[in-house]
Amino acid sequence: MLAWQTTLSLSRRLAATVRRTSARLLSADVEPRMPPCDFEPLPFEGMPRDKVKAVRSTNLSPAVFSYYKEPLYAYQGHKQWLFDSEGKRYLDLFAGIVTVGVGHCHPKVVQATKRQIDKLWHTTNIYWHSTLHEYAERLVALLPEDLNVVYMCNSGSEANDLAMLMARLHTGAFDIISLRNAYHGMSPYTMGVTALGNWTHQLPNGFGCHQTVNPDVYRGPWGGSKCRESICQVADRICSCSPGECVASDKYVEQLDDMMKHSMPKKIAGFMAEYIQGVGGTVHLPKGFLPDAYELVRQRGGVCIADEVQTGFGRVGTHFWGFQQAGVKPDIVVLAKSIANGFPMGAVVTNATIAKSLTGALHFNTYGGNPIGCAAAIAVLDVIEEEKLQERCRTVGDYFMRKLLELRDEYAVIGDVRGTGLMLGMEMVDDQETRKPMAPQRVNALWDDTKDLGILVGKGGLYGSTFRIKPPMCITEEDVDFAIAVFRKALNRL
Ligand SMILES: Cc1ncc(COP(=O)(O)O)c(C=O)c1O
Numbered sequence: 001m002l003a004w005q006t007t008l009s010l011s012r013r014l015a016a017t018v019r020r021t022s023a024r025l026l027s028a029d030v031e032p033r034m035p036p037c038d039f040e041p042l043p044f045e046g047m048p049r050d051k052v053k054a055v056r057s058t059n060l061s062p063a064v065f066s067y068y069k070e071p072l073y074a075y076q077g078h079k080q081w082l083f084d085s086e087g088k089r090y091l092d093l094f095a096g097i098v099t100v101g102v103g104h105c106h107p108k109v110v111q112a113t114k115r116q117i118d119k120l121w122h123t124t125n126i127y128w129h130s131t132l133h134e135y136a137e138r139l140v141a142l143l144p145e146d147l148n149v150v151y152m153c154n155s156g157s158e159a160n161d162l163a164m165l166m167a168r169l170h171t172g173a174f175d176i177i178s179l180r181n182a183y184h185g186m187s188p189y190t191m192g193v194t195a196l197g198n199w200t201h202q203l204p205n206g207f208g209c210h211q212t213v214n215p216d217v218y219r220g221p222w223g224g225s226k227c228r229e230s231i232c233q234v235a236d237r238i239c240s241c242s243p244g245e246c247v248a249s250d251k252y253v254e255q256l257d258d259m260m261k262h263s264m265p266k267k268i269a270g271f272m273a274e275y276i277q278g279v280g281g282t283v284h285l286p287k288g289f290l291p292d293a294y295e296l297v298r299q300r301g302g303v304c305i306a307d308e309v310q311t312g313f314g315r316v317g318t319h320f321w322g323f324q325q326a327g328v329k330p331d332i333v334v335l336a337k338s339i340a341n342g343f344p345m346g347a348v349v350t351n352a353t354i355a356k357s358l359t360g361a362l363h364f365n366t367y368g369g370n371p372i373g374c375a376a377a378i379a380v381l382d383v384i385e386e387e388k389l390q391e392r393c394r395t396v397g398d399y400f401m402r403k404l405l406e407l408r409d410e411y412a413v414i415g416d417v418r419g420t421g422l423m424l425g426m427e428m429v430d431d432q433e434t435r436k437p438m439a440p441q442r443v444n445a446l447w448d449d450t451k452d453l454g455i456l457v458g459k460g461g462l463y464g465s466t467f468r469i470k471p472p473m474c475i476t477e478e479d480v481d482f483a484i485a486v487f488r489k490a491l492n493r494l
Helices: 003-026 049-059 107-119 130-140 156-171 247-263 289-299 322-326 352-359 371-386 389-410 440-452 477-493
Strands: 074-078 081-084 089-092 149-153 176-179 209-212 270-273 303-307 332-335 346-350 414-420 423-428 458-460 466-469
Touching: 089 477, 107 371, 130 149, 130 346, 130 371, 149 156, 149 352, 156 176, 156 270, 156 303, 156 332, 156 346, 156 352, 176 247, 209 247, 247 289, 270 289, 289 303, 289 322, 371 389, 389 414, 389 423, 389 477, 423 440, 440 477
Parallel strands: 176 209, 176 270, 270 303, 303 332
Antiparallel strands: 074 081, 081 089, 149 346, 332 346, 414 423, 423 466, 458 466
């Protein structure tokens, strides 16, 4: 390193230390006070905790893993609150993995479900029943006009499987591209488009699946200070892009183009991506990437699949769907998780031409379009509208982001804060300068502490070092203040 570079690096470190010290001095260390809640959980009835432990270790697949050193034994849920078997209350900032969108046991969803249970639990889609058709009509009204054909199924993996199948049948081509760091499911087909080493089994799979460089403007080779459609930008990367320009995004698109030129046939089946990667640790793609990527894919005859399993239903705040914020119109949209607030359900929505591809042979699933699931899903749409939950994601999400950015200014172990609406992530590092991912033991110590102090967050990313904050969309600013006080206390202890 040259002498002037050493001096520059030292002065940057000094400036960062001064900034952090003054931020710490300005911030008040508030003892976390959980906002009140007038809901009383029922007395616990269920298997004793030690019996659960025994059954889990003996009779459940060893692949089923538990969060936390002292696993949470959940019993009851109410809005943004989760109660454990001992009646302890937690602020649930992970929503059953981004699934309980409108809040635990939302009365309107509960009532709609109960009403349906009393009438008809199940019949397959070979018979006509009302809720399936009511829901299809409601759902397509929220999507671009020609995306008006729905196939309902049971889960996100199944929906992505189906989307891949349709892309292949429709185009007559086979190859599908996804992004490194993506998670699209664990079924045999989707394993090929999921691209995270710790989710990869040692067996041949993923024929015809290719991954391009992930446009991660924090950890990837390129990134600047204005790449994301958000108030959360990378702290220490600078750029001089003019409005409408994003050089980092262009570089990642060049990589996609290069990969296609080197590894792909002239005709491809499609491209699948989330606009903000969920399991991958809330990696928020730079604006401009998806429009350019979609163009390249379409030049090769491929269809573009938006995985909205986590980003859908208002969570990104500015729009109802993530792809709208990204400025693209997909050919196939995949939905699951918060679609029915936790009732197992998924859906694939596409246009009439692509949908026809599935008619070359019989195609069927038993539970897709189940009457109870559809009743729950209709109520979810009502609640989002009536309680203006998309708007709440924007306002409370903005508030949350600003508070997390303040934390990043205070603590050198917070490398990046990212996301939009109530789809947020906070990446932990050894040090902001090196960006070395925080060691798992330290992340886990912090994580366990936040749980003991009363909040539940997820973890994700290749190194498991990003806290994932994706709460039920009904949380309040008071809840955010509590969560921030918990993070601050846990960080101070660390
Ligand atoms: C973006 C995304 N797509 C697909 C899936 C798979 O959904 P499921 O677990 O319902 O199969 C997930 C699950 O976490 C996901 O986050």
